[in-house]
Amino acid sequence: MGLTTAVAVALPLSLPARAAAGRFPSSPKQRNQDMNSIITKDGTEIFYKDWGSGQPIVFHHGWPLSGDDWDAQMLFFLHHGYRVIAHDRRGHGRSSQVSGGHDMDHYAADVAALAAHLDLRDAIHVGHSTGGGEATRYVARHGVGRVAKLVLMSAVPPLMVKTPGNPGGLPIEVFDGLRDALAANRAKFYRDLSSGPFYGFNRPDAKAVPSVVDNWWRQGMMGAANAHYDGIKAFSETDFTDDLKAIDVPTLVMHGDDDQIVPIADSAPLSAKLLKHATLKIYKGYPHGMLTVNADVINRDMLAFFRS
Template sequence: MNSITTKDGTNIFYKDWGSGQPVVFHHGWPLSSDDWDAQMLFFLHHGYRVIAHDRRGHGRSSQVSGGHDMDHYAADAAAVAEHLDLRDAIHVGHSTGGGEATRYVARHGAGRVAKLVLVGAVPPLMAQTAGNPGGLPVTVFDGLREALAANRSQFYRDLSSGPFYGFNRPGVKVVQSVVDNWWRQGMMGGANAHYLGIKAFSETDFTEDLKAIDVPTLVMHGDDDQIVPIADSALLSARLLKRATLKVYKGYPHGMLTVHADELNRDLLAFFRS
């Protein structure tokens, strides 16, 4: 397997296919780089070099006990980029991966990054605080932790067959293979990493990271995202970024990269080429 060992001894698995301008994909919680199959194959066949890694504690990377926070996530991504000597790279982050990509570009990406894409991404801050009154109450995330600890397997079935892909909406048919693949990826990772990762994606404030980013950034979000509500994520991030383009998808869910892959891939390709 392709992998690197970070400074704190964590083994990070990655995929690296093709040649050309590199596109680096950052996956969501609690998934793995496999969640990017539809994008990696598409862009590989369009002449790009495609790279994706499994976050620490997720997929095929080490199930370490510590470091499950955005600073470590971004540092791990930087270690992969440095190992592969990636330059002029486009970074694409979904959900929690959008937070990871944002912190990576802001703190580690100088001289290496050409563009950034945030898809259904968690920045600037998901949790409700005095300074972020529109965020979700911490009790929402407490509920996620309780469900994970009680029966992680069932929790992942319920999340993927319901709000993640919008399968709980009237008239929307559940695609069982998509649910099964989400569950498979989730169960490959470590329960501790996923439990601690909830705090990382919900309570990390990316405001200053967004302000520091000066590369062209495409912000993509579904307006029926039940996981990361658009009003307190994409709409705010687009205002904080220096060079943002906001694209809102009417009626699309959080997992739109999978269930609407054809349309999103076309839009990503247009942005990459612009």
């Protein structure tokens, strides 16, 4: 038996033959149908999870994470009769690691493509941190007729960076430092961030939860370094003032007063003032990652808002 014949026996179906036989997807269209993903107009594949039935809740994750960061909320609201959906932003998680489009306009357009694909109506959108910016821009520019309510949790709007018009913002040097740390050693930077200020584990009386830190690090390292690098500009320098003014659905603004990532003084109260129908809820001592370490309280309060 010659080498060619032996290989043919050992591998009876070539890759194209296996695709033709239906053993795995043969085209991007079939692949995204099988893998719960969509292809946007610019060719970016956006992965999403879609569980259950009932009124849809769309969860927008923070930087540099993925839809997995919403596990505690996805399970909770699934068991309360909602349809729960979470996507991975372009360049994050299981979505395409593309070279461009890492800005809020593209992020919001990707969500619009997903909402159209799933034909979402009467949807509730929940955004954490950078995802709060994404949800804000989506609801303001694409959500008319599709959105029932909005939740902004530890969210970046109205504007994070310090400017003449936003004197309470953080200096640009803070964000330059994030970029430098990411470029120098992304794995170390993500470990330091998640084991320290993100969850408030650097506070004197705090007890770090290694599994939470590991899960944050896992999600971050799944994504693309270029998307995360460019994403720092997107979340820090995008001004959402006009978006907030345009939103007319009931909005719950939730923020911890010990948030070391998105300081409360220049975020939640200002957003609540710009929104037409806002409810501001401030949590004493809660950190930026309160959706995970304070999920019991956060989930209960969101459920009450959804049912109101």
